[in-house]
Amino acid sequence: MSTASSKQPAKDRHQEILDAAARVITERGLAETRISDIAEQAGVSPGLILYYFDSKDRLLSEALTYANDQFYLRTSREIRRIPSARDQLRRLIDLSVPGYLAEFGRLDEWALWIEVWVRALRDPEMAKDREVLDQRWRAQIADIVRGGQASGEFGSSADPEELALRIASLIDGLAIQVIMDDAEVTTERMHRTCMEVASQLLAFEPEPAAR
Amino acid sequence: MSTASSKQPAKDRHQEILDAAARVITERGLAETRISDIAEQAGVSPGLILYYFDSKDRLLSEALTYANDQFYLRTSREIRRIPSARDQLRRLIDLSVPGYLAEFGRLDEWALWIEVWVRALRDPEMAKDREVLDQRWRAQIADIVRGGQASGEFGSSADPEELALRIASLIDGLAIQVIMDDAEVTTERMHRTCMEVASQLLAFEPEPAAR
DNA sequence: TCAGCGATTGAACGGCCAGTCAAGCCGAGG
DNA sequence: CCTCGGCTTGACTGGCCGTTCAATCGCTGA
Numbered sequence: 368m369s370t371a372s373s374k375q376p377a378k379d380r381h382q383e384i385l386d387a388a389a390r391v392i393t394e395r396g397l398a399e400t401r402i403s404d405i406a407e408q409a410g411v412s413p414g415l416i417l418y419y420f421d422s423k424d425r426l427l428s429e430a431l432t433y434a435n436d437q438f439y440l441r442t443s444r445e446i447r448r449i450p451s452a453r454d455q456l457r458r459l460i461d462l463s464v465p466g467y468l469a470e471f472g473r474l475d476e477w478a479l480w481i482e483v484w485v486r487a488l489r490d491p492e493m494a495k496d497r498e499v500l501d502q503r504w505r506a507q508i509a510d511i512v513r514g515g516q517a518s519g520e521f522g523s524s525a526d527p528e529e530l531a532l533r534i535a536s537l538i539d540g541l542a543i544q545v546i547m548d549d550a551e552v553t554t555e556r557m558h559r560t561c562m563e564v565a566s567q568l569l570a571f572e573p574e575p576a577a578r
Numbered sequence: 579m580s581t582a583s584s585k586q587p588a589k590d591r592h593q594e595i596l597d598a599a600a601r602v603i604t605e606r607g608l609a610e611t612r613i614s615d616i617a618e619q620a621g622v623s624p625g626l627i628l629y630y631f632d633s634k635d636r637l638l639s640e641a642l643t644y645a646n647d648q649f650y651l652r653t654s655r656e657i658r659r660i661p662s663a664r665d666q667l668r669r670l671i672d673l674s675v676p677g678y679l680a681e682f683g684r685l686d687e688w689a690l691w692i693e694v695w696v697r698a699l700r701d702p703e704m705a706k707d708r709e710v711l712d713q714r715w716r717a718q719i720a721d722i723v724r725g726g727q728a729s730g731e732f733g734s735s736a737d738p739e740e741l742a743l744r745i746a747s748l749i750d751g752l753a754i755q756v757i758m759d760d761a762e763v764t765t766e767r768m769h770r771t772c773m774e775v776a777s778q779l780l781a782f783e784p785e786p787a788a789r
Numbered sequence: 790t791c792a793g794c795g796a797t798t799g800a801a802c803g804g805c806c807a808g809t810c811a812a813g814c815c816g817a818g819g
Numbered sequence: 820c821c822t823c824g825g826c827t828t829g830a831c832t833g834g835c836c837g838t839t840c841a842a843t844c845g846c847t848g849a
Contacts, residue, residue: 380826396700398609402807412828417808478699484692487758489607498760505762532763533775536751541743543750547698549709551716552743564744591796613837623798628838 381419384409388430389437389479397427397482424490431483432496438476439500443507452515453571459511460561463538465545466554477546505531515569522570530568537564592630595620599641600648600690608638608693642694643707649687650711654718663726664782670722671772674749676756677765688757716742726780733781741779748775 387409391400402423406413420426442462449455461467465477487494509531515521523530538561544552566573598620602611613634617624631637653673660666672678676688698705720742726732734741749772755763777784 396696398696399700401805413807414809414829415827418826423807481692481695481699484754484758485607485609485696488689488692489610494758497758501755501758501760502762528762529771532752533748533771536755536771537744537748539751539754540747540749541751543695544712544747547695547705547708547712549712551713560740560744560747612835624837625799625839626797629796634837 380411380415384411384416384419384426385430385433388426389434392427392430392482393434393475393478396478397486400427402426428486428490428493428496431479431486431493432500434479435476435483435500439503439507446507446511452511452518452520455511455514456508456565456569457562459508460538460558460565463542464554464558464561465542467558475546477542481543481546505535508534512569515571520571523568525568533568534561534565537561591622591626595622595627595630595637596641596644599637600645603638603641603693604645604686604689607689608642608697611638613637639697639701639704639707642690642697642704643711645690646687646694646711650714650718657718657722663722663729663731666722666725667719667776667780668773670719671749671769671776674753675765675769675772676753678769686757688753692754692757716746719745723780726782731782734779736779744779745772745776748772 384405388400388405391404391408395404402416403413405426406416409416416426417423420429442459445462446455446458449458465475483493483497483500487497505528509527512521512527512530516524516527541552541557541560545554545557562573595616599611599616602615602619606615613627614624616637617627620627627637628634631640653670656673657666657669660669676686694704694708694711698708716739720738723732723738723741727735727738752763752768752771756765756768773784
């Protein structure tokens with residue numbers, strides 16, 4: 368009902384359902400997500416959900432992977448278009464800081480990430496997906512680092528993979544606090560901290576405009 | 579049966595149950611934890627659990643807070659005894675890197691933390707507890723930083739709170755990957771990375787022995 | 790010895806929800 | 820116009836657990 372497209376096409380039910388599931392999980396949390404919620408969100412009957420997916424469990428795992436995949440694709444497509452490595456990194460940080468671009472509410476992709484983590488601890492399938500997703504995330508940063516080192520934008524010549532790990536981990540750790548609405552770790556502070564640490568680790572000027 | 583003390587004393591049932599709950603949650607995960615599991619672990623009947631706690635939900639939240647509290651107390655007590663700030667930090671890192679001290683299995687305190695995060699996203703009570711716990715964690719690091727700055731062990735004179743945030747976030751982010759058994763982020767690598775970044779941020783020599 | 794009372798038990802209840810299924814819907818192709 | 824087959828429905832079921840409760844236990848103090 369809410370998302371339903373023009374009924375006729377019903378393009379890809381499979382994907383529609385994944386979208387609906389991701390939306391429901393984001394707002395209610397994995398634990399409070401019922402099949403009927405997803406059905407309602409997708410504008411179909413509960414029975415249909417199980418017609419397309421073998422079980423609720425499988426659906427939830429797929430939905431989580433799918434959503435994070437989407438985020439990655441969106442981000443990487445956008446970043447590839449930016450010529451300067453420094454600007455690429457800046458944009459990556461903009462996109463990673465929860466609430467910074469205000470395209471979503473407080474609960475954005477990061478909320479899903481946490482659900483992925485919990486699930487991955489016990490579900491080997493999810494664990495595998497998570498690892499792939501995470502390696503891609505680090506690789507994306509490592510690529511930017513390599514680019515900047517090659518172009519001379521970044522002064523550091525340290526191992527790009529190690530630098531990527533450090534930056535990625537810092538972002539992860541900070542994002543958690545921000546998403547939790549921690550009074551001491553605001554959106555703005557996280558952004559500032561990320562930029563400062565990155566410029567320190569990679570050896571570039573945080574502010575490009577001035578001078 | 580498993581944990582039950584000498585039956586007679588039955589010191590503090592309340593606490594015994596919290597302990598049992600934390601243990602069950604650690605090994606099965608919040609989602610798979612039943613009241614009967616906790617009862618079994620504590621060696622009592624399911625009915626008794628609800629005699630001491632108003633509801634399963636309340637019990638779970640309390641157990642999570644309790645467990646993290648225990649970890650903090652244990653850690654801080656141990657660290658306070660160490661004279662050198664550099665050694666304090668080293669010890670803190672030792673204790674924070676999952677699996678480094680091999681006192682626990684792969685699933686240790688960090689697994690509980692992730693459960694706390696998921697819960698805190700929707701449960702205001704849990705959110706409040708989490709914030710307190712987290713601030714304390716950062717404050718503990720900030721104290722070490724201040725100590726090292728005062729004694730001259732650390733060369734950096736930057737804001738201790740900001741340094742603590744950076745170190746804490748890095749540890750959080752890395753610990754997640756380690757606990758997930760990520761092939762690229764091993765226990766040893768996390769430890770090395772933490773020590774290197776810390777020594778860089780705080781300006782001290784990572785290896786004290788040599789020279 | 791016994792009454793009284795908190796602690797403890799475990800059987801039973803009731804609600805909830807994943808998953809099933811028999812029955813309709815509807816477009817395509819003949 | 821009819822038939823076939825995939826899509827869709829929603830009522831139903833079976834099991835699972837949180838929670839309740841009446842009954843028992845066993846200590847303590849008189």
